[in-house]
Amino acid sequence: METVIIGLPSSGKTTIFNALTGRAAPVGDFSAAGRQVHLADVPVPDARIDRLSDLYQPKKTTYASVLFRDPPLAYQENGGLSPAGLGEVRKADAVTVVIRTFENESVPHPLRDMNPLRDLRTVLDSLVFADYEVAEKRLARLEKEAKRDGREYQVLKTVVERLGAGQLLGRGFFSTEDEKLFSGFAFLTAKPLVAVLNDGERSVDHAAVEAEAHAKGIAVFSIRGDLEAEIAQLEASEQAEFLKDLGASEPAKHRFLKHVYAHLDLLSFLTAGDPEVRAWSIRRGTTASRGAGTIHTDLEKGFIRAEVAWWEDLLACGGWPEAKKANKVRLEGRDYVLADGDVILVRFNV
Ligand SMILES: Nc1nc2c(ncn2[C@@H]2O[C@H](COP(=O)(O)OP(=O)(O)O)[C@@H](O)[C@H]2O)c(=O)[nH]1
Ligand SMILES: [Mg+2]
Incomplete structure (x- = not known):
């Protein structure tokens, strides 16, 4: 499973990457070093694997894992993600959208003021628009070749209609049969989405952005990004105290993974033997x-x-x-x- 982290500039994408992976990638860094892709593979804690490993004492124990990718993103004049950024999203199994809900005078917001709902819409619109372009182009081509009777044409028409109305395709838009037919398009808005609200010291109202996300079938996860990134740097034994102050019982990465598994309909089956005990993530x-x-x-x-x-x-x-x-x-x-x-x-x- 691979998830890409996207969002507006300075929404705290790299901060969230650090909080969710325990890495220490440079934040607020727009130099060449800051423009690297940050990658981290995070094992999914699984007590079943621990217990089976105790039984088998295998040579190797492998947890399921989620690969987090924090690529440098560029934006076009119209506010949309650049083609390279869209390419990063296309590769991913799930999309994590970071929304700025923190105030920080020293970090200018690219759209001037803080407005989580507008930011969510801005990011989603660029995905919708990218999908629309792909679908529209293909539809025009089928029309030119007079291929209007096939299943592809029929479904594409509904795709274009939905995207044209500014809607995400959403998970479950394609039937299992159609999924095969359309897998080559890798539609961005048919991927599972998680919105991460990156909170600051002062809490801001989440109601509007949460309502919009839920209406669109997007999971919402709130986190004190900068604090959790710092906590994730500490020894495990030291983390508990700080997490307690935040009202959390587990580090952000474990909370996030649980949230993602539940909302993205993921589960794990296992294999067990002397060479290896292992968990494999699949869709329900x-x-x-x-x-x-x-x-x-x-x-x-x-x-x-x-x-x-x-x-x-x-x-x-x-x-x-x-x-x-x-x-x-x-x-x-x-x-x-x-x-x-x-x-x-x-x-x-x-
Ligand atoms: N006060 C505050 N600042 C934050 C928070 N998250 C990120 N920042 C700051 O915002 C700036 C941009 O963060 P970064 O993670 O690099 O954003 P990116 O451009 O989206 O990757 C940095 O200076 C961070 O320290 C937060 O939760 N609270
Ligand atoms: Mg960054």
């Missing part, structure tokens, strides 16, 4: 054969069936052969929908 609704494909494409191509055990059963039985003996291992076919906490063993041939 992913079938056994597609899930196998996230492990290796050969496993999807040559998929025969999956042996599936519930992680707690496997743990209680003390191993795979024991779980089988206790009838805790089921055989499932390619269309079985994987559940959070399933441990699977894929049978395949190539």
Whole structure:
């Protein structure tokens, strides 16, 4: 899973990157060094993996992870993201939009005053516009080639209509069938979005921006960006005290990951053996054969069936052969929908 961090200049994108990853990338830096892409892979804490690792004592333990990407973004005269910035968004599985809700006299706002709702709309509009251009161009082409009867043309018309009205496509816009047909377009506004409200010392009213985000199906996460970035730099043992002052029980990165998993319909299935105990992130609704494909494409191509055990059963039985003996291992076919906490063993041939 990869998420790109976008937002207006000086909204605190790099600050949020630091808060969510524990890195110390330079903030407020517009020199050459500040124009580098910041990248960090953050493991998703998972007690099931810890417990299974205790059992198997594997050579390797691998948590699911979320890759955070904080690219330098340039804006065009019309306020939209530059093509390079849009390219960064296109690559990502999910988009994190940082909205400035902090006041800081020494950091000028690119649109002069603080206005979270306007900022959210500005960023979303540039995504909508980019999608509109792509869809419109393709539609014109199909018309020129007199290809108006196909499914692609029909759906594209609704796409153009929706975007033309300033709406995001939103998650779930495409049916599973259409998703395949349109995957090549990589529409930006069909990706899951999370708005991060970057709060300062004085709290500002979130009502308007939250209402808009919720109406558009966007998850909202509020955070004291600068403080949490500092806390994330401390030793784990020192963090607790500061987090308590903020009314938080966990570091920002763990809170954020939980939030993202819940709102983006992500879950993890597991694999367990002596070489490796590992969690694999998938979308809710992913079938056994597609899930196998996230492990290796050969496993999807040559998929025969999956042996599936519930992680707690496997743990209680003390191993795979024991779980089988206790009838805790089921055989499932390619269309079985994987559940959070399933441990699977894929049978395949190539
Ligand atoms: N007071 C305050 N300043 C912040 C906060 N977050 C970011 N800043 C400041 O805003 C400036 C720009 O932050 P940066 O993360 O580099 O923004 P970016 O351009 O969006 O990556 C820096 O000087 C930060 O210290 C915050 O929550 N409170
Ligand atoms: Mg930055």
